[in-house]
Amino acid sequence: MTAIEGPDPVLVVGGGFSGLMAATQLLRVLPPECSVLLYERAHPPGLGLAYGTPNPDHLLNLRAAQMSADPERPQDFADWLARTVFDAAERAGIRITPAGTFAARGLYGRYLSEHIARLEARAGARLRVVRETLCDLELRAGGLVAHAADGTRRAVSAAILAMGNLPGPVAAQSRHQRDPWDAGALTDLDPASDVLIVGTGLTMMDAVATLRSQGFAGRIVAVSRRGLVPKPHAPVAAGPRPCFDAATRASVRKLLAWGRAEIAAAHQAGTDWRSVIDALRPITDELWTGLPRAEQARFLRHLRPYWDVHRHRTAPPAADTIAQEIARGTLVLRAGRICAVADDAVGAVVTVQPRGGGDTQVFPVQAILDATGFSRFAETQDTLVRNLLARGLARPGPFGLGLDATPEGRLRGTDAPLWAIGPLLRGILWECIAVPDIRDASVGLAAAIAGHLAPARQDRLKTVCHPDRSGSGAGHPSFKSGTGGGVSYRSG
């Protein structure tokens, strides 16, 4: 029998945590002749936006015990922390608190780097990491053609979009706006003049830590619609998983009433609201997908900010730092809407309409940091996403928060072999942005892709064994080096 030539690789776009998990699970379940091609444009593979920071005050917002990258070994990260030898600077990034151990995100990045090094060593030629931007995908018989920014085109059998949170529309409100993720852009600030952070969530907390580590000793003003800050974790265990009747499942108002009653009961029993919120954790996606669309919209309008600060909690040391800043008056939180930003030579004058009415507040700042999070899918200027939308290979999902896809991640509205994982599924799922969710989702995703590719492999096997059955002798156009169409393989 003739040896089977390897099929086109499976493409993973994005080498953050989602891309790393997708590649890991694909290599586990795909047959040995199948390979994985991973494109990452900016960060060391595995780290993405979140886990490359060297700042020891940028802490993980989940306990070490929840941050394993191995679905079969839930304590993998906690064990790694316990057995690894760290220098003094690294040890400063491990905070042991009554609520659990919280590590610096940079340490988690080191853990993921070791994971990918092992993966690459094991996979050999089956995994190719390419440091380049993937900017387009085109449908072709039996798969896709991937277009990279350097002009390379490659045939792939299927693709997983793992680009994380998409960049926003980039229309800076002010020429004094600076990037909160770019520590180097925050070194020259005047301590006598305020800095404005737009947003009061986890990104704001990071930005305050970055400003202080860069030596800024002046006042920081943070503004958001409600002025809510993430709550800290505490040593509270999750309550029992609740069971809802159909009427409660279909109504945000009824779910809220249940939550209020349970929280009151928790207080009576000497515990707190965290036990109630965490009891919902295993069924949050089930509840979200079961809500009628109008009820989902109601949740987004009225409850989301409250849910976010209670559900997406922060490490206690990070919360303490923010509380101390507020007590000292070096961080001022304002609840309201920014209605105007007027630039002048040295900064900007900001006008805020306070929440609940009252006189507008007008104040000068020297710099503005946008910590509002990330853009809606349809607003993004991301080239790959815009091309996929234009080609009809992708479409915005519910509320424009992410892509339209099945809960398992297969893109809807197209026959293309395209899947997504992680924050791109926001809206279809609710809990898809944190490590435990992405890690667990990658297992089902890889199995689905393996299932999709299996019949094609069987066809190829028959074709190789019985070349006369293939008709023209070419199941799909050849994309090997030097063939027509200008499409070539190139080693990463």
Ligand SMILES: Cc1cc2nc3c(=O)[nH]c(=O)nc-3n(C[C@H](O)[C@H](O)[C@H](O)COP(=O)(O)OP(=O)(O)OC[C@H]3O[C@@H](n4cnc5c(N)ncnc54)[C@H](O)[C@@H]3O)c2cc1C
């Ligand atoms: C600051 C921050 C802190 C967080 N902390 C935690 C935490 O403590 N615990 C937790 O569970 N979750 C945390 N999260 C949530 C986080 O979303 C997930 O943990 C996870 O990191 C998401 O990974 P991702 O790969 O989907 O996205 P990203 O990390 O954003 O990675 C996407 C990658 O895709 C690349 N890319 C994008 N487009 C292209 C393209 N066209 N071509 C090639 N490459 C491309 C980008 O360069 C990037 O590296 C945090 C998120 C942020 C932003």
